[in-house]
Amino acid sequence: MAFLELDHVSLGFGPPNDRTEVLKDVNLQVQENEFVAIIGFSGSGKSTLVSLLAGLQQPEKGCVRMHGQPVTEPGPERGIMFQNYSLLPWLSVHGNIELAVKQVFPRYSRAERKAHVERYIEMVNLTPAADKKPSELSGGMRQRVSLARTLAMQPEVILLDEPLSALDALTRANLQDEIVRIWGEDRRTVVMITNDVDEALLMADRVVPLTMGPEATLADAFTIDLPRPRDRTLSNSDPDFKHLRNRITQYLIGLNEEAKALRVDERKEMPDVRPVDFYATRRTSFWERLRNNDTDAA
Ligand SMILES: Nc1ncnc2c1ncn2[C@@H]1O[C@H](COP(=O)(O)OP(=O)(O)OP(=O)(O)O)[C@@H](O)[C@H]1O
Ligand SMILES: [Mg+2]
Numbered sequence: 331m332a333f334l335e336l337d338h339v340s341l342g343f344g345p346p347n348d349r350t351e352v353l354k355d356v357n358l359q360v361q362e363n364e365f366v367a368i369i370g371f372s373g374s375g376k377s378t379l380v381s382l383l384a385g386l387q388q389p390e391k392g393c394v395r396m397h398g399q400p401v402t403e404p405g406p407e408r409g410i411m412f413q414n415y416s417l418l419p420w421l422s423v424h425g426n427i428e429l430a431v432k433q434v435f436p437r438y439s440r441a442e443r444k445a446h447v448e449r450y451i452e453m454v455n456l457t458p459a460a461d462k463k464p465s466e467l468s469g470g471m472r473q474r475v476s477l478a479r480t481l482a483m484q485p486e487v488i489l490l491d492e493p494l495s496a497l498d499a500l501t502r503a504n505l506q507d508e509i510v511r512i513w514g515e516d517r518r519t520v521v522m523i524t525n526d527v528d529e530a531l532l533m534a535d536r537v538v539p540l541t542m543g544p545e546a547t548l549a550d551a552f553t554i555d556l557p558r559p560r561d562r563t564l565s566n567s568d569p570d571f572k573h574l575r576n577r578i579t580q581y582l583i584g585l586n587e588e589a590k591a592l593r594v595d596e597r598k599e600m601p602d603v604r605p606v607d608f609y610a611t612r613r614t615s616f617w618e619r620l621r622n623n624d625t626d627a628a
Contacts (some may be wrong), residue, residue: 331398332359333519334408334487336548339382339392352378354545356392358538360487365513365520367530368548369578370540371586376523377413379540380491383521384410386618396487404617406434409485413492413523415476416620417464423451424460427479433616434483450482453508455501469496477505481512488513490522494529503562506533514558527578531571532560537578542589549585552578 336358342351352375360366370376381387382394385401385408394401396408404410417426427447431438438446451460454474464472473496480488493509494502510533513520524530530537531554538551556570565571 332395333362333364334360334383334396334521335394336379336382336389337393337395339389339394341378341382341387341389341391342544350543351545352543353382353389354547356547358548360519360521363513363517363519364536365510365522365534366551367522367524367534367537368540369524369527369530369537369582370546371542371582371589372525374540374543375546376540377491380410380489380521380523381621383487384408384489384617386410386621404615406483407486408489409480409483409487410489410617411476411480411491411493412621414623415464415472416623417472417475417479418620419464422461422463423456423467423475424448426464426475427451427482430479431482434485446482450478453481454478454505470498470501473497474501474505477509481509484516486519488518488520488522490520492523492525495525502529506562509533510559527575527582528562528565530554530578531556531574532562532565539578539581539585542585549581552581 336356339353339356340351341353342349344350356379358366368376368379378387382389383401385394385404388402401408418429421429424447427450428443431443431447435443435446448457448460451457454477456471456474456478459467459471464475467475473493477490477493480490490509494505497505506529509520512518522533534554536551536553539549540546541549552574554574556568556574565575
């Protein structure tokens with residue numbers, strides 16, 4: 331039994347006469363303590379896939395399971411880092427992380443909570459900015475707050491949606507190492523979305539391409555059996571690293587060309603997709619409200 335799985339999952343958006351089938355028949359089995367990277371093109375459905383794993387969206391067909399049980403709502407065992415960071419604008423760096431920590435560790439004393447929050451702020455090198463509000467931070471700093479918040483919840487499964495895309499190369503490299511360290515030492519399971527092949531090769535056990543949408547699906551995985559710890563300075567000289575990078579890049583280029591050919595053949599019109607508020611009709615959780623930038627989330 332897989333630890334976390336997508337079993338023949340499909341999901342589309344829009345009314346029946348104007349639908350986009352975003353994901354079609356997606357299958358993924360993640361083992362406990364595995365590090366899986368999902369790589370794909372913009373707009374193909376990567377964030378949708380992560381939302382399904384988090385339980386923030388439900389599939390129209392198929393099932394998402396954790397420990398064999400259907401995932402029907404978000405839970406603290408699956409921590410998600412959103413692509414748009416979703417920080418609460420009126421709380422400081424410390425306050426944003428503390429709020430999440432309170433949700434997951436309600437029994438912490440004030441001092442324990444403070445120490446815990448400070449540890450994760452330090453981890454992402456934001457100690458000097460701990461009292462700043464999101465509007466006073468750069469994009470990369472906000473991304474680091476969001477990462478620290480997810481890691482501070484110490485979830486069993488860490489779901490990261492392009493967690494490092496806004497960072498400079500040095501900060502990015504440091505945080506790649508930090509995420510791999512937490513994954514290894516704390517024996518977590520990670521599903522990470524990235525658009526960077528080298529990042530996936532440095533971090534993951536498996537790299538799974540998502541094909542171009544609409545009707546995107548996960549392709550066969552590339553197993554990354556490079557020994558750990560992985561040395562990024564070898565990425566330009568190590569033949570195994572280079573071979574894997576070539577295979578994955580060629581595969582992605584092939585997907586792009588296939589999609590282009592299809593667009594010419596079918597002369598498809600772009601769908602007029604409008605956002606649907608899936609949360610209006612049911613009770614929303616803290617994480618759902620954060621994702622929607624609901625200003626009452628706190
Ligand atoms: N709630 C929604 N309502 C309508 N369409 C949606 C909704 N959420 C996503 N979509 C559509 O689904 C498709 C996939 O979106 P998604 O955000 O999952 O892509 P992505 O691969 O994460 O893109 P990016 O790389 O730009 O982050 C897009 O065409 C998007 O417009
Ligand atoms: Mg996305």
